[in-house]
Amino acid sequence: MARPGRRASQAITIQTVADRAGVSAMTVSNVLNNSLKVRETTRERVMVAIRELNYTPNLAARSLASAATTRIGLLHRNIENAFLSSILVGALDATSQLGAQLLLRRLDGPDPVEIERQMHALVDNGANAILIVPPYCEVASLHGLTRDFPVPVIAMSPGDDLPNEHCVRIDDRGAARDMTAHLIGLGHRDIGFIRGGRGHLIHRSRCDGYKIALEEAGIPVCPDLIADGDMSFESGLAAGEQLLALERRPTAIFASNDDMAAAVVSLAHRKGLDVPGDVSVVGFDDTPIAVKIWPTLTTVRHPGAKISAEAAARAVALARAGSGPVDRINIYLEHEIIIRESVARISD
Known part of the structure; x- marks a missing residue:
């Protein structure tokens, strides 16, 4: 019965x-x-x-x-995004090596009510700690969802510090400053910038780094040279169209991720422009598309798999340590400027 x-x-x-x-x-x-x-x-x-x-x-x-068994929950979004795929791989590898289980929950939008519901659903299923990718970790912090949460929550690759969460990330602001400074060192002065989606903290932090580098070099920040994207290839096409249509066309364009940068390269080819002869293009993340396009893409290496592996290891340690007050973890991993063929020096 x-x-x-x-x-x-x-x-x-x-x-x-x-x-x-x-x-x-x-x-x-x-x-x-x-x-x-x-x-x-x-x-x-x-x-x-x-x-x-x-x-x-x-x-x-x-x-x-x-x-x-130690169980680590992971809230993620569409893993067709190459950077988020690397995040998943790093977390899977680390939890497997540490003898922990990884529980996955997918979200399709940054609704704080749904984020909270899925966080608790992971705890219901036995998660002893939770890993969250952007923009969900940023939304969770903004709405106080992680404050006094019953298990540790670690944000992976947020675009800036999050006051209520453990974080493992790179310095996005510093990385964007370094890439912009590299372009300036090659003689570029009219540098376009494509921001990430408004729902991400990198919308502000990476653009801040770009502006800081310009100001340090004594180059005025021109609002016309800043366009908005949403991290997708399609938005990179639209933003690239906006920048390349300017009367004073930029000599270089820095996109906030590789997908948008690849879109700018494609658009330039369609317009009969040489990359990097007529316009240099750089990206951010160093995802596989960076070496699948021509010319290969100069970009910021954002070690997604290492970040998630470190975050997963910390999550396992916190889960196995049990209850009690824990100092907030804020770990920075190193970024790197990867030089390839999509950038040229401006001739005198």
């Missing part, structure tokens, strides 16, 4: 309990982890909902997870 009670109980999540008790999912997690920050009346309401819903399997799974 089937046991419908048990199957129904297994379908219950923290969000189900939260809805029954009229509180947030985070409040339920705090009750389950005996947080002292929950008012007694709220705690009792949550416990009543837990009893009414027979919410015991998830509690048992949580206990088993801490006693046996």
